[in-house]
Amino acid sequence: MFSQGKSLSVMTVGAAGSGKSETGNTLLGRSKFPVSSSMKVETVETTADLLERKSTVCRVFDTAGFLKGTVSAEELDEMMMPVAQQSERGIDAFLLTFPYGRWGLENNEAFRLFSQQFGASALNHTVVIFTKCGPKTEADIVPEMRKAVPDVLARLGMLETGPPVIGIGDLDPQRRRSDQERLLKAIMALADQSGSYDDVAAFQTVKDRRAAYNETISRVSCPDMQTALLRLLQRARDGYLQDDSKLEELVSKASSYSGAPEQDSIRQEVLRECRKVQLDNAASFFSRRIGNVLQGSFSSIFEKLRSAAPVRDFMSA
Numbered sequence: 427m428f429s430q431g432k433s434l435s436v437m438t439v440g441a442a443g444s445g446k447s448e449t450g451n452t453l454l455g456r457s458k459f460p461v462s463s464s465m466k467v468e469t470v471e472t473t474a475d476l477l478e479r480k481s482t483v484c485r486v487f488d489t490a491g492f493l494k495g496t497v498s499a500e501e502l503d504e505m506m507m508p509v510a511q512q513s514e515r516g517i518d519a520f521l522l523t524f525p526y527g528r529w530g531l532e533n534n535e536a537f538r539l540f541s542q543q544f545g546a547s548a549l550n551h552t553v554v555i556f557t558k559c560g561p562k563t564e565a566d567i568v569p570e571m572r573k574a575v576p577d578v579l580a581r582l583g584m585l586e587t588g589p590p591v592i593g594i595g596d597l598d599p600q601r602r603r604s605d606q607e608r609l610l611k612a613i614m615a616l617a618d619q620s621g622s623y624d625d626v627a628a629f630q631t632v633k634d635r636r637a638a639y640n641e642t643i644s645r646v647s648c649p650d651m652q653t654a655l656l657r658l659l660q661r662a663r664d665g666y667l668q669d670d671s672k673l674e675e676l677v678s679k680a681s682s683y684s685g686a687p688e689q690d691s692i693r694q695e696v697l698r699e700c701r702k703v704q705l706d707n708a709a710s711f712f713s714r715r716i717g718n719v720l721q722g723s724f725s726s727i728f729e730k731l732r733s734a735a736p737v738r739d740f741m742s743a
Contacts, residue, residue, distance in 0.1 A: 432482040432483075432614075432617075433482070433483050433485075433664075433665075434482070434483070434484040434485065434518045434519070434613060434614075434617055435484075435485045435487070435509075435512075435513035435515075435516070435517050435518050435622070435665075436453065436484065436485070436486055436487065436517065436518060436519045436520070436521055436613055437486075437487040437489055437509060437517050437519075437520055437521065438450050438486075438487065438488050438489055438520075438521045438523060439489060439492050439493065439520050439521065439522050439523070439540060440493060440522060440523035440524065440536060440555075441493050441524075441532065441536045442490075442494070443525070444523040444524055444525055444536070444557065445523045445524075445525060445555070445557025445558060445594070446459075446488060446489065446490075446521075446523050447459035447460060447461045447488050448461050448557060448594070449521050449523050449555050449557060449594060449609075450475075450486050450487075450488040450521075452594055452602055452605050452606055452609065453477060453484070453486055453521075453606060453609055453610070453613075454475055454477050454486055455477065455602075455603075455606050458475045458488075459473065459475075459488040471490060471508075472487055472488065472489045472490065472505070472508045472509060473487070473488050474486060474487045474488070474508075474509075474512055475488075484610075484613070485512060485513055485665055487508075487509050487512075487513075487517075489505075489509075491505065492505060492539075492540075492543065493536050493539045493540060493543075495539075497543050499627070502543055502544075502626060503626060503627050503628045503631070504628075506626045506628040506629075507628045507631075507632075508668075508669075509628070510626070510628040510629045510631070510632045511632055511662075511667070511668070511669050511670060512665040512666075512667075512668070513665050514629055514632045514633050514636065514663060514665075515622055515624065515629070516621075516622030516623050516624030516629055517551060517622060517623045517624075518551065518613065518616065518617040518621075518622050518623075519551055519552070519553050519612075519613045519616050519617060520540075520544070520548060520551055520552045520553070520623070521552075521553050521555050521609075522536075522537070522540055522552050522553070522554050522555065523555045523556075523557055524536065524554065524555070524556055524557070525556070525557055525558050526556040526557065526558050526559040526560075526562065526567070526593065527558075529571075529574050529575050537578060540552075541581075544623075544625070544626070545625050546581075547623065547625055548623055548625070549581050549582055549583070550583060550620045550623075551616065551620050551622070551623040552582060552590065552616075553590040553591070553592060553609070553612050553613060553616060554578070554582060554589075554590065554591045554592070555591075555592050555593075555594060555609075556591070556592070556593045556594065557594050558594075558595075559593040559594060559595040560595050560596060561595055561596060562593050562595060563592075563593045563595065563608070564588075564589075564591045564592050564593045564608070566593070567591060567593045568588065568589055568591055571589075571591065579591075585612065585615045585616060585619060586615060586619075587611065587612070587615060590612055590615075590616055592605070592608055592609050592612055593605075594609075632670075635670065636659060636662065636663060636670070639655075639659055639670075639673060639674070639677050640656075640659060642677050642680075642681050643655045643656055643659065643677060643680070645681070646680045646681060646683065647683060647684065647685045648680070648683055648685065648693055650693070650697060651680045651683065651693060651696050651697065654696065654697055654700035654701070655673075655676060655677060655680055655696070655700065657700070657704070658672075658673055658676065658700050658703060658704070659673060661703070661704070661707060666707050667703070667707075672699070672703060676696050676699055676700060679692055679695065679696055680692070680696050683696075
């Protein structure tokens with residue numbers, strides 16, 4: 427599926443209740459993002475998790491609030507900052523979600539708001555996701571779109587495999603695996619064809635800030651601190667720090683170090699804190715790996731038991 431050593435970032439976008447979190451969970455292959463089962467909106471801030479295959483990482487952002495109405499450029503920048511800090515190079519694919527059904531005013535408005543807020547160029551980096559499709563897939567949905575909303579398909583463009591449209595349906599294990607694989611293929615094809623999207627100022631802000639950190643680190647007089655801080659900066663650029671606040675604090679402390687013996691406490695503190703962040707990252711990595719393995723094992727066991735059990739009518743049980 428994945429080519430070796432590739433790093434991808436994807437972001438779910440859609441109106442409240444359109445299936446953003448469920449789409450993120452389908453892509454991850456596990457239930458990470460909470461899904462609302464009532465009228466209450468479950469996702470209130472942007473969160474992220476990783477899908478790892480060999481040496482390739484797909485970072486999945488579950489978002490809220492982007493299509494709630496008119497958003498100014500400044501507000502969009504602020505909302506995108508958590509994404510930019512974990513993926514400074516941009517977004518490889520927006521997953522624009524719609525509940526399957528009649529394409530009405532609500533869908534038109536969500537599509538218009540997305541195009542308006544992120545710009546027409548974002549459509550070159552977008553996979554349209556229809557959720558709650560039951561047994562249907564994009565093979566059934568694309569012909570319906572050609573009749574009902576051909577302009578939407580035209581604005582999305584084409585991949586070698588067809589329009590960037592995926593239908594997510596029944597939540598049984600076999601269908602979810604199929605949905606995940608088709609979604610991954612579409613994301614990979616889109617990333618190879620269009621590259622990444624970074625047309626929001628937040629991405630350049632993060633890049634500029636980290637370039638300034640790099641310049642400051644290069645002037646630190648202690649080689650040990652330089653090495654530790656450069657590693658931490660790389661972790662930030664790779665998306666493994668939630669924000670730059672700790673990095674900024676340590677770079678500032680290191681820049682005040684003159685090499686005098688009485689300032690050795692600064693050196694020790696910076697090295698200690700850099701090691702702590704690295705260890706916390708490693709612990710989080712292994713915890714996530716163990717959790718994924720356990721969840722995969724339980725899912726596999728459940729599916730085997732389910733397939734082996736005799737079919738029974740619950741009303742007669």
